[in-house]
Structure formats: C-alpha cells, structure tokens
Amino acid sequence: MNALPNIEDPPPIGQIKRPLPDQPIDRWLRPFARFLHVETTSGILLVLCTVIALIAANSPLAEPFLAIWKTPIQIGIGSLQFNHSLHHVINDGLMAIFFFVIGLEVKRELAHGALASLQQAALPIAAAIGGMVIPAVLYLSIQYGEPGMRGWGIPMATDIAFVVGCLALLGPRVPQSLRVLLLSLAIVDDIGAILVIAIGYTESLDGRYLAVAAFSIGIVHLFSRLGVRRFPPYIVVGAIAWIAMHESGVHATLIGVILGLMTPAKSVLVPERFREYLHEKKEEFDQRRWERKQHRAEVVQEVQRLTRETVSPLEYLEMTLHPWTAYCIMPIFALANAGVAIELSNMTDSVALAVVLGLVIGKPVGIVLFSWVAVRLGWARLPDGISWPVLVSGSCLAGIGFTMALFIDGLAFGADGLDTAKTGVLVGSAISAALGITLLLWTLPKPVTPTDTQTTP
The missing domain is CATH 1.20.1530.10 (Na+/H+ antiporter like domain)
Known part of the structure; x- marks a missing residue:
C-alpha cells in the first residue's frame, strides 16, 4: 500500500522531499525565484x-x-x-492595488505587529x-x-x-x-500620506458618486459579516467603489487603502481542526481508493479551499499581491x-x-526631535x-x-x-x-x- 505517511507523526522538518517531480522549467526558474527572494x-x-x-x-x-x-x-x-x-x-488604477497592499500592511501592524499596543x-x-x-x-x-x-x-x-x-x-x-x-x-x-492625499489634494467633491462609493464599501462590509469567502464578489464591488471614488473628486487610490483596512486579519479555520480534517481525508488519498474514486476534482478543490482558510484573508492577499506591487x-x-x-x-x-x-x-x-520629546516625557x-x-x-x-x-x-x-x-x-x-x-x-x-x-x- 502506498498510503501517505502518518499525519500524526510527520518526518522531521528538512527531510520532507518535494512531492512533485522537477520539471525542466523548474530548473530554469529556480535561480530567478531565489533572486526575487533577495x-x-x-x-x-x-x-x-x-x-x-x-x-x-x-x-x-x-x-x-x-x-x-x-x-x-x-x-x-x-x-x-x-x-x-x-x-x-497607472497612477490612479495600478497604484490603487499598491495602496490596497499598504492598507493590508497597516491592518497587519495594527492587529499583530508593532502598532498593536x-x-x-x-x-x-x-x-x-x-x-x-x-x-x-x-x-x-x-x-x-x-x-x-x-x-x-x-x-x-x-x-x-x-x-x-x-x-x-x-x-x-x-x-x-x-x-x-x-x-x-x-x-x-503611509497613514499620514493617505490623509494628506485625502485632505490636502481633494479640490471638489461630487456627493452622488461619493454616496455610491460609500454604499459599495457598505456592501463589502456586509459580505464580510455574512461570511462571503470568495474573492470575485469583493473584486466586482471594489471595482464599482473605485469608479465611484474616481468620479467623486477624491483620489481613487484611497479606495484601495479603505478596502485593505477592512480585510479580516483572522483565519476562519484553526490549524487543529484542519489537522483533524486531513486525518479524516488521508485514507481517500490511498492509491487504490483514489484511482477508483469519483468526483476527485471536487475533493481537490475542497482541500485547496480549506488550506487557504488556515490563514487570514489579510495574510493570503498580502503574500499574493506583494510580488506584483514590488516587481511590477x-x-x-x-x-x-x-x-x-x-x-x-x-x-x-x-x-x-x-x-x-x-x-x-x-x-x-x-524624527529625532519628536522621538526625543516622546522619550523625555516618558x-x-x-x-x-x-x-x-x-x-x-x-x-x-x-x-x-x-x-x-x-x-x-x-x-x-x-x-x-x-x-x-x-x-x-x-x-x-x-x-x-x-x-x-x-x-x-x-x-x-x-x-x-x-x-x-x-x-x-
């Protein structure tokens, strides 16, 4: 039987081999991938x-x-x-994604990082x-x-x-x-720069479009409260909010920051429950049973979805989008x-x-003057x-x-x-x-x- 190793007793870290065989393109791209991680x-x-x-x-x-x-x-x-x-x-569209990542970084620091207390x-x-x-x-x-x-x-x-x-x-x-x-x-x-853009460089406002943008942001919040986990609904409503903000007179990139700050910073699926789930599914991946199983693609899709839910949407999106903002x-x-x-x-x-x-x-x-005052005052x-x-x-x-x-x-x-x-x-x-x-x-x-x-x- 070619069953998976016991999940409860995994091999030591560093001894687990890559499950996928190396392909020619992997050997070509590996130096490039290492360079991008510098x-x-x-x-x-x-x-x-x-x-x-x-x-x-x-x-x-x-x-x-x-x-x-x-x-x-x-x-x-x-x-x-x-x-x-x-x-x-570029400046109003692509940079909205850049500002979205900034919003994610701010939310992360406020939730778990150096700005948490x-x-x-x-x-x-x-x-x-x-x-x-x-x-x-x-x-x-x-x-x-x-x-x-x-x-x-x-x-x-x-x-x-x-x-x-x-x-x-x-x-x-x-x-x-x-x-x-x-x-x-x-x-x-970055937070200060966002406020400067919103307050110092907004000359005129169109209340109708601003209301549409606010309504769209409310829909995003409603999706989050209802537990909508798929990204496409958020992307569609976010695009509408971006268009409305663009036409309102407020710089459209600010919608990126707002949506970034609204992104949940907690995962839905705790690691312990996922570990139990994998233990239950282990037998399904036994070679003989897996070859005879119907609707295998649905099982794979379910495992992919649940795997992503072990990290927060904030962490997942930041990891996904950061290379695009940094390198593109x-x-x-x-x-x-x-x-x-x-x-x-x-x-x-x-x-x-x-x-x-x-x-x-x-x-x-x-920086030094205000730091000195803060330290001096205790x-x-x-x-x-x-x-x-x-x-x-x-x-x-x-x-x-x-x-x-x-x-x-x-x-x-x-x-x-x-x-x-x-x-x-x-x-x-x-x-x-x-x-x-x-x-x-x-x-x-x-x-x-x-x-x-x-x-x-």
Whole structure:
C-alpha cells in the first residue's frame, strides 16, 4: 500500500522531499525565484527602472518615450465612458492595488505587529509625525506664497522599499529593533500620506458618486459579516467603489487603502481542526481508493479551499499581491513618473531646493526631535540595540521619499507633475540614502569576526 505517511507523526522538518517531480522549467526558474527572494531585489529593480526613465528622458528618444505614457485608454459601457491616458491609468488604477497592499500592511501592524499596543506604537508614531511635520514646515518656509506651495506634501513620505534595500546592504550589523522601528515608522508615515492625499489634494467633491462609493464599501462590509469567502464578489464591488471614488473628486487610490483596512486579519479555520480534517481525508488519498474514486476534482478543490482558510484573508492577499506591487506596479510607476529632463536650472530651482531640504534635513530632524520629546516625557523608550547616534543615522534613510513623493508631486502639480519637484525628489532621495548608509556604517557596532572571539593563551 502506498498510503501517505502518518499525519500524526510527520518526518522531521528538512527531510520532507518535494512531492512533485522537477520539471525542466523548474530548473530554469529556480535561480530567478531565489533572486526575487533577495531582500534588496525590489529596490534594485526600482533603481534600474528609474535610471532607464532618466536616460530615456534625456536622450534622442525622449519624445517617443514620454509619448508612450500619453497613449489614450478608452473603456465604455453605454453612457459611462472611461477615457484617460496610460499615465493616468497607472497612477490612479495600478497604484490603487499598491495602496490596497499598504492598507493590508497597516491592518497587519495594527492587529499583530508593532502598532498593536500603544506602548509599542508610541515611538514610531511620534517619530513619523515629526518626520512629516518638519519637512512640510521647511518646504513651506521656502515656498509659502509661491506657486510651488502646493507641493508641501512631497517631502513628507518615506519609500519603504528603498529603506529595506539600504538596510539589507548593511547585512547583519543592523539590529532587528532598528528594522522594526523604521518599518513601523514607514507604516505610520503611509497613514499620514493617505490623509494628506485625502485632505490636502481633494479640490471638489461630487456627493452622488461619493454616496455610491460609500454604499459599495457598505456592501463589502456586509459580505464580510455574512461570511462571503470568495474573492470575485469583493473584486466586482471594489471595482464599482473605485469608479465611484474616481468620479467623486477624491483620489481613487484611497479606495484601495479603505478596502485593505477592512480585510479580516483572522483565519476562519484553526490549524487543529484542519489537522483533524486531513486525518479524516488521508485514507481517500490511498492509491487504490483514489484511482477508483469519483468526483476527485471536487475533493481537490475542497482541500485547496480549506488550506487557504488556515490563514487570514489579510495574510493570503498580502503574500499574493506583494510580488506584483514590488516587481511590477512600482517599477512601471517609476518608468512612467521618473522620466525628467536633467537641466541645471532644475537643480537650482526653489521648488527642487525645498524638496531636497525637506527630505535630507527635515526628515531626520523631525524624527529625532519628536522621538526625543516622546522619550523625555516618558511616553516611549528607545528599543534595545538602538542608541541616539544609530537613530540619527537610521532616520536619514527615511528621507528616501521616491514612490510616494513622486505620486504626491503628480497630485500637486498636475498629471505629469513638475520636473523641478521630481528633480528634488531624485536628488534628495539619493543624498538621504548615501548619508544614511554612511552614518550607519560609522555608528553601528562592527561585525564580530572569528578572530575577535579568540582569546589569547
């Protein structure tokens, strides 16, 4: 009998062989899959797409390259017509999925992570508030009363993909507590950026479409309360909510955040019950009985569905969508938005200088200042392994504002954004990355080598 091993007494971890035989395509794709699991990969791809966009925008191919993003996209059903450029579809459509993943990450941290309790959340919240307020104040100190004043939200956000990439370059020297702090700070930062988009960059509202969006969100909540577990109904209602939000005047990407925050963070099927279920089904997969069994596809479908229910919808969707946002949506966004003609006048423009000042100076000053106040007042404490010099060094990395900064630039200065503001984002983010890595190399403890641990006789 070729029955399955006893589920109650499984082989030791690491000794279980892959149940599926290797195929030729597996051998070809395995190095690529390993590369995608490297922590810095998404940051490398984002930098590569940014460089490609910059080279294309400053080459003889600039005109056709920039024209690609103005390609009209038309979708219509009766009197309802959607007619926008490819650039608009990317920034309002694809980025809604990016914001949905942000909503999932925020929900995860609020439910199970570093923001689950006020004691844990106090320091990253204080640091994030400082990292938003001071950059905006510095920007406005230069641009107040000027046409560029609308860009006050540009230097407020942190690009977590680049921050994670920079920390990965430093290897094991970076304490886990610093990683958690910067990731938590970036999550709170994202919440602030979402509020900035909703409040600061919404000019007019259409109450009818806003009501449709609110009704659609209510339907999603009703589905969740009724126990609807299939994704297609949520996708259909979510698409309706996105269209309504788009037409209401509020930026459509916010529907992604709202739906992400509404995603359940608890699984329906507990592991113990699933283990019992597998024990009951074990005999059905006996080779002889399985070959004679009817409706085998239904059994397989049931096992697939129940297996997915052992994790929460939040965890499943985050795992499923994160590769798409990291390796597809964000690189496409960079190609569509980072193409700016590099001119000397852009470097010296007051808007570019205000953005650079906000990112390079405002971010670390705000983070450290508000953190110091929170610790001084007894609201928070520095995590183990983080000294004030290390916090100062790590806070410089928070000045990498690439993705969200370019996104807000488009909201502030029109669909294509302002070249001088984009220049400030690119220059400020590059300086922040170089400064943060350099200071961390200086302030973090040096890695212990085998020779360091040897004792003299």
